[in-house]
Amino acid sequence: MRRILTASDRALLVEVDDLESAVRLHAALEAAPPVGVVELVPAERTVLVRCEPRRLPEVRIALERIALAARTAAADRCVEIPVHYDGEDLDEVAEHLGLSPAEVAARHQTATWRVAFTGFAPGFGYLVGDDPVFDVPRRASPRARVPAGAVALAGRYSGVYPRESPGGWRLIGRTDAALWDLDRDPPALLLPGTTVRFVDASRAHPATAADRRRGRPAPLEARAVDMPGDRGIAPAVEVIEPGLQLLVQDLGRPARAHLGVSASGAADRGALRAANAAVGNGHGEAGLELLGGGARLRLRGAGVLALAGAGVDAALVHADGGVEPVPRGAPTAFREGDELVTGFATRGVRALVAFRGGLALTPVLGSLATDTLAGIGPRELGGRALRAGDVVPLRGLSGVREAVAPWSPAPCALPAPGETVELRVVLGPRDDWFAADALDALLGDEWAATSRSDRVGIRLEGSRPLARAVPGELPSEGTETGAVQVPPHGQPVVFLPDHPLTGGYPVIASVVAADLDLAGQIPPGARVRFRLSGADVGRPS
Structure with a gap:
């Protein structure tokens, strides 16, 4: 089939x-x-x-x-993972399987496991084994925090959590192995096709243990860059107040699914392009994404910046006390000691700030985008948001083309809290998992964007939860930015750029590409209406 x-x-x-x-x-x-x-x-x-x-x-x-490939041969690559079998769910798993905890550990080590596919988080592999005893249900209520290195079971799969994250798998042990290490090539220890053997950590030779996980990255320090600045000062941005969330973003890192990595990138890609165009950068240059406003940035050296996206009042406060408004979408020159101060967003929710020449940071997997779910971002930041005291070096004024015409946003193009915004969708891939009245509710009702929304997704609430027609669990499958996923409670989530690569809840529809930037600008308190797109993309065959 x-x-x-x-x-x-x-x-x-x-x-x-x-x-x-x-x-x-x-x-x-x-x-x-x-x-x-x-x-x-x-x-x-x-x-x-x-x-x-x-x-x-x-x-x-x-x-x-297309014809299926011939039966896949056994992989040449094999790794050993030392495990301490002391997981919180080990006793429950043993009872479910009719084994003792020691027997569960022994059979987990005796089995040969293979990475069938990756997803959920960078470095996370779905391992399928050759011992049929392993068929374990997920927890009815997922844990809010599963520690990095947790070794777990779910269904007939085993897996190791590369970093702390929510999860509903059954925990049977823990490991110090580094599942994801950017200093390794490739950074993922577990790639599709890799054979995995688990060994008892208490008996493993020390040489088999992988590198210890790194600690929290220190604040960014200013560093010299070979670019001209005001009075010889290296251009940089010092974070005085980051606002609700301040992230480094570019257009993302596509084509990394084989490593379990989503594209991520700016939630409003058009706004980033517009800000870059205004200062004369290439459209994919990295800038700063500010959630909600309320930031204060001290500028070192001389340069040019531009602001686009959400409607925020912004001004340069000069060292002599003068105040200069910063218009949206237009290039604005700054001098040593100026501060960029932003108010709070009145329309939309994310403002993008570009600096002429771009940010002098080190890419990870070819991009400076910060993926808040995966914990990947510029190497100097280790995947975290910017915080007070960080200093981000700039490349400066040379090596860029002339600024182009300022961007002029359409009036009232972005929604404010309390207003209704329309998103066009195509149905699928799992709309047939839902009752007919669920489709009526999806397309006929208004859905409120809640304060629990973030870069992973817009969490919506409506008066009619979307009822399922097909019970049971959906095997994990790939998901798209814009996917409208429906958890068991029936309240949909619209995936934004930092969504997981794969998911196990059915997706009833997906926002069309042309409306994704708008989706990234929906503030809590706004209301969403879904409308079927006129695009003819076909139905299941």
């Missing part, structure tokens, strides 16, 4: 019978990708195929015709 499902206006989800078929399909697509395919996200019974939107119809035809 093979079904081609619509995942968005730029992606298709191919569903097959089982894990082996999914692995073979992924291998076939990797070996000979159809024209227009951008990225593949394999999962338990599906492969998410991201492609150029204009190529979507021909990619669909190619996916219907």
Whole structure:
């Protein structure tokens, strides 16, 4: 069986019978990708195929015709992971399996595990083993915090949490192995196809233990850069007050799904492009994304900045006490000692600030984007947000083209709290998992954006929860930015750039690409209406 499902206006989800078929399909697509395919996200019974939107119809035809690859051979790569078998759920797992805790540990070590696919978080591998005893239900209520290094079971999979995160898997042990290390090539220890053997940490030779996890990154220090500045001072931005959240963002790191890494990037990509255009940068140069406003940044040296995105009042406060308004979308020169001070957003929720020449930081996996879920960002920051005392060096005034015409945002283009914004969607891939009245509620009701929203997703609340027609768990599958995922409580979540690569709740619809920037600017208290897009992307075959 093979079904081609619509995942968005730029992606298709191919569903097959089982894990082996999914692995073979992924291998076939990797070996000979159809024209227009951008990225593949394999999962338990599906492969998410991201492609150029204009190529979507021909990619669909190619996916219907492509033959599965030959049965996959055993991988040459094998790793050992030392485990302390003292997990919080070990006794419950043992009781469920009809074994003693010691027998669970022994059989977990005796089994040969293979990384079937990656997802959830960078470095997280879904391991399938050859011992049929391991079939363990997830916790009814996920933990808010699972520690890094936790070794866990769920269904017939085992896995190791690379970093602290929420999770509903059953914890049977812990390891000090570094599942994700940016100083390693590749940074993920567990890649698809890798064979894994777990060993008792108390008996493992010290040489088998991986590097210890690093501590919290220290504040950024100013460093010299070879660019001209005012009176020889290296240009930089010092964070005095970061506001609610201040992040380094660019257009993201696409095509890293094989490492378990989502693209991330600015929540309003158009605003970042506009700010960069105003100061004469290339459109993909990194800038600062400010949530809600309320920031105060001291500027060192001389340079040019521009502000775009959310409606915030901003001004340069000069060292002599003078105040100069900073208009949105226009280049503004600054001098040594000036401070950029922003008010709070009245429309939209995220302002983007670009500096001529860009930020002199070290990319990770080819990008400076900060992924708040995965904890990946500029190397100097270790994936965290900027905080008071950080100093971000700038490249300065040379090496960039002339500034272009200022950006003029349409009046009232962004929503304010209490207003209603419309997002266009395409249905799928799992709209058939929902009752007919759920589709009526999705498209007919207004949904309130709650204060629990963040860069992972907009958490919505409505008067009619979206009722399921298909019970049970959905095997994890790839998800898109803009996906409207529905947890068991029936209140939808619209995924934003820092969403997990794979998810186990059904996606009823997906916001079209043209409306993603608008989605990234929806503030808490605004209301959302979904409308079916006029784009003909087809239905499942």
